[in-house]
Amino acid sequence: MSESILRVEDLKKHYPIKKGFFNRQVGTKYVVDGISFDIKSGETVALIGESGCGKTVLLRVLLGLEKQTSGKIFLKGIDISTLSKRERKKTYQKLGMIFQDTSGSMHPRMTIEQILEEALYLVGDRDRKSQYQKVTDVLLKVGLDPAFRNRLPIQLSGGQRQRVVIARALIINPAIVLADEPVSALDVSLQAQVLNLFMDLQENENLSMLFVAHDLAVVRQIAHRILIMYMGHILEEAPSNEIYSNAKHPYTKVLLIASPSIAKGINEESFHVGLKVGDTPDPANPPQGCLFCTRCMQAMERCYKERPERKEVSPGHFVCCHLIDEEES
Numbered sequence: 001m002s003e004s005i006l007r008v009e010d011l012k013k014h015y016p017i018k019k020g021f022f023n024r025q026v027g028t029k030y031v032v033d034g035i036s037f038d039i040k041s042g043e044t045v046a047l048i049g050e051s052g053c054g055k056t057v058l059l060r061v062l063l064g065l066e067k068q069t070s071g072k073i074f075l076k077g078i079d080i081s082t083l084s085k086r087e088r089k090k091t092y093q094k095l096g097m098i099f100q101d102t103s104g105s106m107h108p109r110m111t112i113e114q115i116l117e118e119a120l121y122l123v124g125d126r127d128r129k130s131q132y133q134k135v136t137d138v139l140l141k142v143g144l145d146p147a148f149r150n151r152l153p154i155q156l157s158g159g160q161r162q163r164v165v166i167a168r169a170l171i172i173n174p175a176i177v178l179a180d181e182p183v184s185a186l187d188v189s190l191q192a193q194v195l196n197l198f199m200d201l202q203e204n205e206n207l208s209m210l211f212v213a214h215d216l217a218v219v220r221q222i223a224h225r226i227l228i229m230y231m232g233h234i235l236e237e238a239p240s241n242e243i244y245s246n247a248k249h250p251y252t253k254v255l256l257i258a259s260p261s262i263a264k265g266i267n268e269e270s271f272h273v274g275l276k277v278g279d280t281p282d283p284a285n286p287p288q289g290c291l292f293c294t295r296c297m298q299a300m301e302r303c304y305k306e307r308p309e310r311k312e313v314s315p316g317h318f319v320c321c322h323l324i325d326e327e328e329s
């Protein structure tokens with residue numbers, strides 16, 4: 001079995017809600033509430049959920065920008081959640097980050113070469129000679145002419161800027177890349193180009209990646225495994241093909257139908273899904289039973305009282321839903 005690159009165990013990030021003159025804690029927001037997953041070498045895992053489900057906070061915790069409330073994070077077997085501040089800084093340099101907002105994540109007055117060299121500088125690589133070659137190599141790797149090194153971000157198209165952002169994540173030779181909605185801001189044809197680039201990198205560079213997105217259609221070609229996140233929890237986890245051909249959780253089915261390119265091939269009636277009208281519950285006041293019960297069209301009496309446990313329905317396919325028990329009985 002290939003090596004585990006990133007392993008997250010029962011990770012929680014809760015925020016106290018404080019009010020009043022004495023700033024007393026009056027509640028807790030359960031934004032990330034017990035997430036576990038494992039990413040192996042060369043594997044791409046997609047984390048899918050609507051905005052507000054906790055995926056951005058999870059990324060911030062993984063990047064060390066926020067401290068978790070509890071739980072463990074292992075990078076190549078080392079528990080990075082217990083390291084000293086200095087050791088943590090070094091370790092976090094092994095994480096390559098790709099942001100959605102390409103313009104905001106690059107200094108407008110720095111050339112592409114300076115942007116890439118700065119990434120090397122930040123991880124302690126200050127050898128000017130080798131930096132020049134590394135910039136050339138990484139630009140070629142992401143499909144850009146090395147002559148682009150002298151351009152400013154504003155002189156590039158949206159797709160080219162996203163390639164530079166990918167190059168900046170790769171130039172430090174990271175253990176794993178964390179990509180936060182990396183194609184959401186691009187139009188469909190540019191999305192396809194960037195996704196093709198990721199597929200090339202998977203094949204040629206053995207890229208390990210956590211790919212965060214809100215749309216299941218986007219990750220169809222590149223994810224090996226998919227995690228469906230809702231209100232700080234993973235409701236379904238499965239190999240990619242299982243999610244598209246044999247989704248079990250009503251929320252996953254809603255997400256599938258919400259993607260026009262996937263929904264075309266689905267008989268919606270056979271899915272028995274839809275959404276009750278209403279907002280996602282407040283993470284400060286989650287439902288007592290199933291987290292999805294306030295929106296699930298298939299909710300039963302039991303769903304409002306009892307939180308479903310995570311069950312393995314086939315190898316590597318885990319679901320949190322009482323319907324699984326009904327199917328089994």
Ligand code: SF4
Binds near residue numbers: 249250290293296320
């Ligand atoms: Fe719907 Fe009940 Fe399953 Fe929750 S446990 S997803 S409410 S059927």
